[in-house]
Amino acid sequence: MTRTVAVFGAGRIGRIHAANLAALPGVQVRYVCDPVADSAASLAQSVGAQVASIDDAVGDPAVEIVAITSPTDTHSELINRAAAARKHIFCEKPIDLSVPRAVACAEAVKAAGVACMIGFQRRFDPTFNEAKQRLAAGEIGEPEMLVITSRDPGAPPVHYLKASGGIFRDMLIHDFDVCRWILGDEVEWVSATGSCLVDPAIEEAGDIDTAAVTLRTKSGKLCQINTSRRAAYGYDQRFEVLGSKGLLACGNHRPSEVVQMDASGVHHDKPEHFFLQRYREAYRLEVAHFFECLQSGAPFRTTIADGVAAQKLADAASESWKSGQAVTL
Incomplete structure (x- = not known):
């Protein structure tokens, strides 16, 4: 059985997902849709697909699945259109920049009876997932505190940040999902603070580039997230979880694990440069998981409900950053 897919979005992340989809056995990327004609044509050619309008792709009864990899401000509309056409949906995070619209999307998906998975790829990272499996096996007892370090090597262009919804909705939303996933509990209290230390233009755009967030779950578990848009040494993605019987630590990935020791010191590679390298395997595994679950009927590891929860x-x-006060959910 061949599953036919339309990809909405031919940008950087769209290219990653389209290539991974095309490489899966039993999957055909039939259409690529993007308002930038050259990008759509280039990606379509690389995966053996056709360029089409969204109307044509959604209207084709042979298309069973849509992969939404377009800019954030288009996600909710495309989810709703796909659900109305009874297509299964894979959508990059976030669902929308508005929680009410995200909730409305979740309701539309449920009413349509279609499957929808949100692309929180960190749950599929082999290192992070190994930690989750060890937690589930009780190897460090009950998790009590999670500390997440999440730093980009550099800030994206200001024009991107203006449309991103801000650092908490654009960048930290992954870390909020990791918090819920690893601690296995819902958050009831959030305190956030931040500064603009990397680029004054980011502050002029109404955003920050450096943040610290503390979260407390309903059972009292704690999570601390520190993040920055600048890390001169590469893409810094680590966490450690402290449990009642021990600790699990997940470090950075490096291009190679060769360590050289000589008279000048001890040397090894810096961390992977950016998320496309750091999470290349996670992106491949998450789309494979999507199709495996469609086939078996098993639940997705990341649902649209997870997307709504992270957005909240x-x-x-x-709100906490702007008000200077903690927020109780």
Whole structure:
């Protein structure tokens, strides 16, 4: 059985997902849709697909699945259109910059009876997932505190940040999802603070580039997230979880694990440069998981409900930063 897919979005992340989809056995990327004609044509050619309008792709009864990899402000509309056409949906995070619209999307998906998975790829990272499996096996007892370090090597262009919804909705939303996933509990209290230390233009755009967030779950578990848009040494993605019987630490990935020791010191590679390198395997595994679950009927590891929950935490963090007060959910 061949599953036919339309990809909405031919940008950087769209290219990653389209290539991974095309490489899966039993999957055909039939259409690529993007308002930038050259980008759509280039990606379509690389995966053996056709360029089409969204109307044509959604209207084709042979298309069973849509992969939404377009800019954030288009996600909710495309989810709703796909659900109305009874297509299964894979959508990059976030669902929308508005929690009410995200909730409405979740309701539309449920009413349509279609499957929808949100692309929180960190749950599929082999290192992070190994930690989750060890937690589930009780190897360090009950998790009590999670500390997440999440730093980009550099800030994206200001024009991107203006449309991103801010650092909490754009960048930290992944970390909010990791918090819920690893601690296995819902957050009830959020305190966030931040500064603009990297680029004054980011502050002029109404955003920050450096943030610290503390979260407390309903059972009292704690999470601390520190993040920055600048890390001169590469893409810094680590966490450690402290449990009643021990600790699990997940470090950075490096291009190679060769360590050289000589008279000048001890040397090894810096961390992977950016998320496309750091999470290349996670992106491949998440789309494979999507199709495996469609085939078996098993639940997705990341659902649209997870997307809504992370969005609520992002909104709470943004409110806390702006008000200077903690937010209770």
